[in-house]
Amino acid sequence: MSQLSAESIVAAGPFSDWLRKMRRSLKGDEGMDVPCGDCVGCCVSGYSLQLRPEDHKAAARIPATFIVRAEGFAKGNLTVRALENGLCPMLDDGKCSIYSVRPQTCLDYDCRIFAAAGIDAGGEDKAVINKRVREWRFSYPERTDELEHAAVRAAATFIRDRRDSFTVRVPAGSMGIAVFAIKAYEVFLDPATSAKQEAEVARAIIDAVRAFDSNGA
Incomplete structure (x- = not known):
């Protein structure tokens, strides 16, 4: 940037x-x-x-x-x-x-x-x-702000770059990727995620998106 x-x-x-x-x-x-x-x-x-x-x-x-x-x-x-x-x-x-x-x-x-x-x-x-x-710049008054932003970015990067890990169709366009990341970011708040297989992470993302769509934010 x-x-x-x-x-x-x-x-x-x-x-x-x-x-x-x-x-x-x-x-x-x-x-x-x-x-x-x-x-x-x-x-x-x-x-x-x-x-x-x-x-x-x-x-x-x-x-x-x-x-x-x-x-x-x-x-x-x-x-x-x-x-x-x-x-x-x-x-x-x-x-x-x-x-x-x-x-x-x-x-x-x-x-x-x-x-x-x-x-x-x-x-x-x-x-x-x-x-x-x-040009946008978020602020981070609490440590939570930093952690959640990092998690959203990690989710978006995974969805964009690891499409082959998913067994269902996931968005390819920028807006779809960003929306999926907002819905599933909590997957990447879990420190254990980094040690999981990509297919397992992909399943967790889909589960999180479905839970969001079914139950709300």
Whole structure:
């Protein structure tokens, strides 16, 4: 990771506090409060935007020509496709034109998840987000913050680099890897994990993800 000037470093907050909030967000219990500032990385990086039924205020402001039926999402959800240049169609002069009623997907998106996992958001098409990811700096007021961040990074590294150890399909994309790491990081808090066979660690990760999805954060 390249050296950054003090002016380009952005405070991400205490790590363990952020981790708890992110896990609750992944369960749908609350959204994330992201200190984006002037950054519009997620708005210029080619993301399709999911519209849930409860996003009716946002949907009413988005021209129908940009909305299509969502594939791979829950029934009733729609998708707002990015423009060919990667911009969100609701971006106007560099700012969100529906910010006050923006969809839940926008409220939930938090690129600090990539900084937590120690990975980029993607390739060149995610260059703006990657820049912000490298600028984020978590703080560690307690030893727990350091240990949990190290565990999240270890989980992400294992999921990314040890795919052959899994007997079930695991995410290959950056977001999927980061989400899996947030759900399963506790596996790497256990000192005994380092002495286990890779296949055993992989099973523990899958068990942790399934337990999270079934029982909550």
